[in-house]
Amino acid sequence: MSNYDSIIAKIEQGKVKVGIIGLGYVGLPLAVSFAKKGIAVLGFEKSEKKAESVKAGKNYIQDIADADFAAVIAAGKLEATTDFSRIGECDAAIICVPTPLDKFKKPDMSYIEASCVDIARHMRHGTFISLESTTYPTTTEDFMKPIIERESGMKEGLDFWLCFSPERIDPGNKQYKTDNTPKVVGGLGEEATAIALALYGKAIEHLHSVSSPRAAEMVKILENTYRLINISLINELALLSGKMGINIWEVIEAAKTKPYGFQAFYPGPGIGGHCIPLDPFYLEYIAKGFNFDLTMINTAGNINNLMPYRMMNKISFALNRRGKAMNGAKLLFLGVAYKPDIDDARESPALLVMDECKKKLAQVSYHDPYIPEAQSEHGTRYVGIDLSDEVIESADCVIFATNHSSFDVERIVAKAALVVDLRNAVKSVHIEDGKVFKL
Amino acid sequence: MSNYDSIIAKIEQGKVKVGIIGLGYVGLPLAVSFAKKGIAVLGFEKSEKKAESVKAGKNYIQDIADADFAAVIAAGKLEATTDFSRIGECDAAIICVPTPLDKFKKPDMSYIEASCVDIARHMRHGTFISLESTTYPTTTEDFMKPIIERESGMKEGLDFWLCFSPERIDPGNKQYKTDNTPKVVGGLGEEATAIALALYGKAIEHLHSVSSPRAAEMVKILENTYRLINISLINELALLSGKMGINIWEVIEAAKTKPYGFQAFYPGPGIGGHCIPLDPFYLEYIAKGFNFDLTMINTAGNINNLMPYRMMNKISFALNRRGKAMNGAKLLFLGVAYKPDIDDARESPALLVMDECKKKLAQVSYHDPYIPEAQSEHGTRYVGIDLSDEVIESADCVIFATNHSSFDVERIVAKAALVVDLRNAVKSVHIEDGKVFKL
Numbered sequence: 018m019s020n021y022d023s024i025i026a027k028i029e030q031g032k033v034k035v036g037i038i039g040l041g042y043v044g045l046p047l048a049v050s051f052a053k054k055g056i057a058v059l060g061f062e063k064s065e066k067k068a069e070s071v072k073a074g075k076n077y078i079q080d081i082a083d084a085d086f087a088a089v090i091a092a093g094k095l096e097a098t099t100d101f102s103r104i105g106e107c108d109a110a111i112i113c114v115p116t117p118l119d120k121f122k123k124p125d126m127s128y129i130e131a132s133c134v135d136i137a138r139h140m141r142h143g144t145f146i147s148l149e150s151t152t153y154p155t156t157t158e159d160f161m162k163p164i165i166e167r168e169s170g171m172k173e174g175l176d177f178w179l180c181f182s183p184e185r186i187d188p189g190n191k192q193y194k195t196d197n198t199p200k201v202v203g204g205l206g207e208e209a210t211a212i213a214l215a216l217y218g219k220a221i222e223h224l225h226s227v228s229s230p231r232a233a234e235m236v237k238i239l240e241n242t243y244r245l246i247n248i249s250l251i252n253e254l255a256l257l258s259g260k261m262g263i264n265i266w267e268v269i270e271a272a273k274t275k276p277y278g279f280q281a282f283y284p285g286p287g288i289g290g291h292c293i294p295l296d297p298f299y300l301e302y303i304a305k306g307f308n309f310d311l312t313m314i315n316t317a318g319n320i321n322n323l324m325p326y327r328m329m330n331k332i333s334f335a336l337n338r339r340g341k342a343m344n345g346a347k348l349l350f351l352g353v354a355y356k357p358d359i360d361d362a363r364e365s366p367a368l369l370v371m372d373e374c375k376k377k378l379a380q381v382s383y384h385d386p387y388i389p390e391a392q393s394e395h396g397t398r399y400v401g402i403d404l405s406d407e408v409i410e411s412a413d414c415v416i417f418a419t420n421h422s423s424f425d426v427e428r429i430v431a432k433a434a435l436v437v438d439l440r441n442a443v444k445s446v447h448i449e450d451g452k453v454f455k456l
Numbered sequence: 457m458s459n460y461d462s463i464i465a466k467i468e469q470g471k472v473k474v475g476i477i478g479l480g481y482v483g484l485p486l487a488v489s490f491a492k493k494g495i496a497v498l499g500f501e502k503s504e505k506k507a508e509s510v511k512a513g514k515n516y517i518q519d520i521a522d523a524d525f526a527a528v529i530a531a532g533k534l535e536a537t538t539d540f541s542r543i544g545e546c547d548a549a550i551i552c553v554p555t556p557l558d559k560f561k562k563p564d565m566s567y568i569e570a571s572c573v574d575i576a577r578h579m580r581h582g583t584f585i586s587l588e589s590t591t592y593p594t595t596t597e598d599f600m601k602p603i604i605e606r607e608s609g610m611k612e613g614l615d616f617w618l619c620f621s622p623e624r625i626d627p628g629n630k631q632y633k634t635d636n637t638p639k640v641v642g643g644l645g646e647e648a649t650a651i652a653l654a655l656y657g658k659a660i661e662h663l664h665s666v667s668s669p670r671a672a673e674m675v676k677i678l679e680n681t682y683r684l685i686n687i688s689l690i691n692e693l694a695l696l697s698g699k700m701g702i703n704i705w706e707v708i709e710a711a712k713t714k715p716y717g718f719q720a721f722y723p724g725p726g727i728g729g730h731c732i733p734l735d736p737f738y739l740e741y742i743a744k745g746f747n748f749d750l751t752m753i754n755t756a757g758n759i760n761n762l763m764p765y766r767m768m769n770k771i772s773f774a775l776n777r778r779g780k781a782m783n784g785a786k787l788l789f790l791g792v793a794y795k796p797d798i799d800d801a802r803e804s805p806a807l808l809v810m811d812e813c814k815k816k817l818a819q820v821s822y823h824d825p826y827i828p829e830a831q832s833e834h835g836t837r838y839v840g841i842d843l844s845d846e847v848i849e850s851a852d853c854v855i856f857a858t859n860h861s862s863f864d865v866e867r868i869v870a871k872a873a874l875v876v877d878l879r880n881a882v883k884s885v886h887i888e889d890g891k892v893f894k895l
Contacts, residue, residue, distance in 0.1 A: 154700055185714060192716075199713040225713045227706050235702050236710045239693060240718050243686070243711075250685050250752045254678060257739075260746045261593055263674050267666055271675045272682075274638040274664045275624060277631075279679050280719040300696075307699045313689045316755040 020143030020176070021208050024108055028215045031055055035216070036107030038132045040067050040097060042291075043149055043184040044113030045078045046195040049085055050220040052094035053196075059107055060097040061135075071097035079360055080188060104139040109147070109216055112136075113184065115291075116150045122298045122318075124153060126160065133161050137168030140177065145212045147180040147202075148230075151237050151296050153303035157181040157230035158205055178209035181230035182217065183237035188290070189359040199223035203233030241296035242314060247282040248293070249317035252324055255284035255456055259331075264455070266441040284456055286418060286439045287324035287366025289355025294321065294364050325369035328439060328456070332374060332414060335437050335454040341413055343377040349412035350383040351429070352419025352440075353391050353399070360387035367418035368393035370439075384408070386423055409433055417442040459582030459615070460647050463547055467654045470494055474655070475546030477571045479506050479536060481730075482588055482623040483552030484517045485634040489659040491528035492635075498546055499536040500574070510536035518799055519627060543578040548586070548655055551575075552623065554730075555589045561737045561757075563592060565599065572600050576607030579616065584651045586619040586641075587669075590676050590735050592742035596620040596669035597644055617648035620669035621656065622676035627729070628798040638662035642672025680735035681753060686721040687732070688756035691763055694723035694895055703894070705880040723895055725857060725878045726763035726805025728794025733760065733803050764808035767895070771813060771853060771876050774893040778874060780852055782816040788851035789822040790868070791858025791879075792830050792838070799826035806857035807832035809878075823847070825862055848872050856881040 018026070027033040033056060037048045040062040048058045062068045070077050076086035089095040104110060114128035129150060136146060146165065148157055157180070162173050171177055182202040187193060200221045204210030210226050217224055227233050251269070258265040265284060273281045288294045297314040304311050333343045348371075355365040362368060362385070371381045372393050384404045385391075392398045402408060409415060409432040417424070420440040430436055430443055436453040443453050457465070466472040472495060476487045479501040487497045501507045509516050515525040528534040543549060553567035568589060575585060585604065587596055596619070601612050610616055621641040626632060639660045643649030649665050656663055666672050690708070697704040704723060712720045727733045736753040743750050772782045787810075794804040801807060801824070810820045811832045823843045824830075831837045841847060848854060848871040856863070859879040869875055869882055875892040882892050 154702060187716065190716070199715065201710045201713065223713065225710050227710050228703065231700065231702050232706050232710070235693075235697065235700075235704075235707045239707055239711045240714055242689065242693070243718055246685060246689050246752070247682070250681065251678075253750060253752050254674075254681070254739075257743055257746065257748050257750065258674065260748060261670065261674075261742075263593060263671050264667065265674075267671050268674045268678055271640045271664050271666050271671070272678045274640065274662065275679055276638065277626065277629070279682055300693075303700075304696055307696065309696050309699060311692060311696065312755045312759065313685070313692055313752075316751045320751065 021212070024143055024145060024212055025215055027108055028212070028219065031219070033108045033216065034059060034106060036061060036104050036110040038110060038112045038136070039114040039128075040071060041113065041115070042078055042080070042188060043186050044111075045071075046081050046186065047111065047113060047149070047184075047220070048095055049081055049089055050196045052089035052092070053085060054219050055094065056219055058095045059103060060095065061101055061104065062097055062099060065099055068097040068099045071095065080186070080194060101135040102139050104136055105141055107140075107144065109145040110136045110140065112146070112148045112150060114150055116152050116295075116299070118295050118298055122301070124299050124302055126152070126156075129156070129161065130164060133164040134168050137165040137171075140169065142171065142176050144177045145180070145209070145216060146177060147182050147213060149182055149184040151183060151241070151292060151299065152234060153299035154231040154234040154238065155303060156234060162205070174206050174208070178204065178206070178212055179230065180204040180209050180213045181233040182213060183233060185237075185240075188361060189356060196220060197222050199225055201225050201227060201233050201236050203227040203230045205230050238296050238300045241292045242300065244282075244293045245288065245297045245321070246313055246317040247280070248285070248288055249320040251282045252284045253320050256327060259456065266455070283441070285366065286328040286370050286456070288321050289363075289365045290361075291364065325366055325373050328370045329373035329377065331439075331454065331456065332370075332416060332437050333377065335435055336414055338451065339413075339435060343374065343379050345378060345380065346413040347380045347411060348374055348382070349408060349415045350381065350418045351385070351404075351415060351424060352417065352421050353383050353385045353388055353401075354419050354421070357420050358387075358422055362388050362391040364394070365391070365419075368397075368399070370416070370418060371399065372397055385419070386421060406432055460651070463582055463584060463651055464654055466547055467651070467658065470658070472547045472655065473498060473545060475500060475543050475549040477549060477551045477575070478553040478567075479510060480552065480554070481517055481519070481627060482625050483550075484510075485520050485625065486550065486552060486588070486623075486659070487534055488520050488524055488528055489635045491531070491533035492524060493658050494533065495658055497534045498542060499534065500540055500543065501536055501538060504538055507536040507538045510534065519625070519633060540574040541578050543575055544580055546579075546583065548584040549575045549579065551585070551587045551589060553589055555591050555734075555738070557734050557737055561740070563738050563741055565591070565595075568595070568600065569603060572603040573607050576604040576610075579608065581610065581615050583616045584619065584648070584655060585616060586621050586652060588621055588623040590622060590680070590731060590738065591673060592738035593670040593673040593677065594742060595673060601644070613645050613647070617643065617645070617651055618669065619643040619648050619652045620672040621652060622672060624679075627800060628795060635659060636661050638664055640664050640666060640672050640675050642666040642669045644669050677735050677739045680731045681739065683721075683732045684727065684736045684760070685752050685756040686719070687724070687727055688759040690721045691723045692759050695766060698895070705894070722880070724805065725767040725809050725895070727760050728802075728804045729800070730802065764805055764812050767809045767878060768812035768816065770878075770893065770895065771809075771855060772816065774874055774876050775853055777890065778852075782813065782818050784817060784819065785852040786819045786850060787813055787821070788847065788854045789820065789857045790824070790843075790854060790863060791856065791860050792822050792824045792827055792840075793858050793860070796859050797826075797861055801827050801830040803833070804830070804858075807836075807838070809855070809857060810838065811836055824858070825860060843868075845871055
């Protein structure tokens with residue numbers, strides 16, 4: 018039996034064993050999705066703490082239902098290890114590691130590279146390898162393939178297969194989880210695509226194949242570049258609207274009544290999360306290699322980069338109306354998660370606004386029901402405080418930075434001396450009393 | 457009875473008479489929508505030809521059903537005139553005149569200004585005035601109101617009311633016409649908004665009010681700026697994808713499988729029509745008055761401006777593969793309308809590509825089933841030709857510039873020596889023979 022026939026048969030019989038490299042917010046939900054369908058999953062994780070947590074049956078990802086997690090552990094379908102030599106046990110290896118940007122916005126490929134080396138050194142003949150980490154187009158074919166061939170001595174398309182299948186995790190999304198979000202796959206060659214469809218088909222409801230890994234890589238970038246530029250546009254229009262006495266939130270609600278050709282985006286203090294602030298810059302990086310200048314991404318990036326500074330200005334001007342300087346002002350930020358109702362503050366613009374205000378010598382504190390402490394990109398550490406009446410009343414300015422649905426906006430506005438609302442938490446269009454200032 | 461009570465009563469009784477200034481692709485459908493509901497409409501039109509056409513019961517707008525038009529004329533509910541003194545007969549005046557940009561992208565307000573003067577000099581006390589023409593925020597309040605007060609000697613809010621209600625006409629849209637497209641209204645003051653809701657409610661199914669004319673003005677700009685920047689983004693990504701060996705059309709189809717947070721836009725030779733290439737630049741104009749630089753619009757505009765030149769390059773490189781120069785090459789363009797299946801070539805990017813190729817000494821001809829002759833922005837006149845086999849075979853290159861659904865793509869590709877496809881008319885992802893080049 019050929020390698021190809023063998024892996025297809027194993028998948029069809031449900032006897033395939035899937036290795037998942039990286040048990041973070043992408044890898045662990047995917048592992049649970051496979052395991053729920055009875056597929057044996059072996060998770061590989063550098064962090065001893067995470068691996069131990071999985072072994073102990075302790076779920077650490079908000080989007081996974083604890084019951085699902087407990088069930089797959091009890092059934093023995095999900096195992097975790099820090100021992101990468103065990104990749105030899107697996108028929109497939111799915112890479113779900115981070116691809117951060119360094120501070121010069123250059124992609125850090127070290128996690129993907131290390132995964133390729135680990136896999137190549139331990140895999141069997143006939144292993145299917147799929148990358149899910151967002152990265153620049155050409156990565157699978159031009160970056161991964163040579164590393165794996167060199168380290169394994171095997172030949173792509175014959176001894177192993179390569180595929181790119183972008184993760185589409187939307188943290189906090191109640192409707193779309195790993196298994197019911199359509200998934201794009203792009204194999205290198207027809208066999209790779211066929212294996213990808215067979216394998217992912219076990220765990221994911223809808224698959225869509227494209228003709229190459231680089232097309233699949235571009236799909237993810239397009240999706241998130243779309244979001245970056247539209248958020249940047251609405252941020253720019255929000256700043257202009259503020260100057261023109263127009264309530265941008267009211268404008269967006271009205272534009273949404275157009276039944277075709279419009280999708281609403283909302284302004285805010287900047288863009289957070291692991292995807293939108295990063296993904297477009299992978300493309301910008303590779304585009305430079307083609308002597309191509311991505312002007313839309315570049316412009317959108319500039320707007321986004323300036324938002325925390327501009328938000329600090331908004332707060333400063335609000336204080337100024339009360340005759341107060343930023344220097345020494347007591348500022349209370351509400352919400353530091355990068356979007357509502359989640360417990361994740363990485364890349365959070367709220368923290369960058371806090372940093373800017375601190376630089377101008379304000380006394381900054383924050384409250385977030387989901388995040389007891391946080392560290393900004395610049396390394397400043399913040400510890401959250403409780404939201405007592407006294408805390409609200411003693412602040413010179415209260416800033417809505419993330420609109421968690423649990424905030425009692427009415428109470429907060431009633432108690433606060435001054436409010437800067439960066440998220441339309443205070444819905445009223447006309448605010449007559451000069452107490453609430455909006456982005 | 458107050459002026460306000462009087463106009464509200466007339467509207468409720470269906471006895472209101474509506475004047476519509478400008479019987480173009482916005483005004484005439486709106487006139488028919490009112491007239492269909494039994495409201496008497498008097499259309500004002502500078503063009504003797506258009507006014508005569510209406511009087512003769514001859515419809516000249518593709519989006520109006522001929523039967524509807526005939527019915528309202530037969531019922532005596534729609535009249536047209538070139539005599540603006542008859543505005544005195546009307547209870548309401550709705551302005552639907554053009555707001556072009558001059559070649560320095562400065563808004564030409566002369567049509568709105570002339571309408572204001574005409575209305576102000578002839579209107580009765582208690583007239584409701586609504587502007588539908590797309591324009592920059594503040595126009596209704598800061599530009600129109602002073603002209604009308606000066607010319608009429610009347611007082612806004614007391615003797616007449618002002619409103620902005622953006623037209624949302626999408627030429628060729630089979631589903632959404634004037635009456636079933638939700639309409640935004642923003643009156644100056646509560647009475648104006650109440651009258652607007654009552655009056656437009658007679659003809660339009662869904663209304664959405666905002667707190668001011670300037671908010672309503674911004675709504676329309678937001679809708680079309682959204683489209684400009686997304687089309688510009690996808691055009692830029694299409695150009696990069698071409699260099700990287702990625703089929704952008706395939707990428708877009710795959711991205712569309714994301715069930716949230718994505719809306720597909722398609723690349724093309726540039727942006728046409730009366731709205732998207734213009735509207736964002738009204739905002740850019742007024743923003744300068746606020747010392748505000750709209751970088752997203754500016755960047756998007758630059759991409760769009762360069763597209764015809766880049767498309768000429770695409771054609772030139774395709775010819776070059778065949779050892780042919782642009783100089784003297786016979787080029788056949790298919791479709792010059794600015795979008796599929798409509799008969800409108802104004803602001804059409806196809807004509808600009810043709811101009812660029814002509815400048816490089818190509819022999820340019822075109823075929824469009826809906827447009828027998830056309831003139832580019834630069835003033836070049838083109839006369840369409842029939843699409844015989846001989847015409848296709850004798851061309852050095854056939855260019856799909858607009859994807860009219862009536863084109864027999866298979867036949868055209870079979871007969872053509874070389875094809876440049878700017879609209880994904882040729883659907884196959886892999887084109888092996890080097891005959892078809894895609895944007």
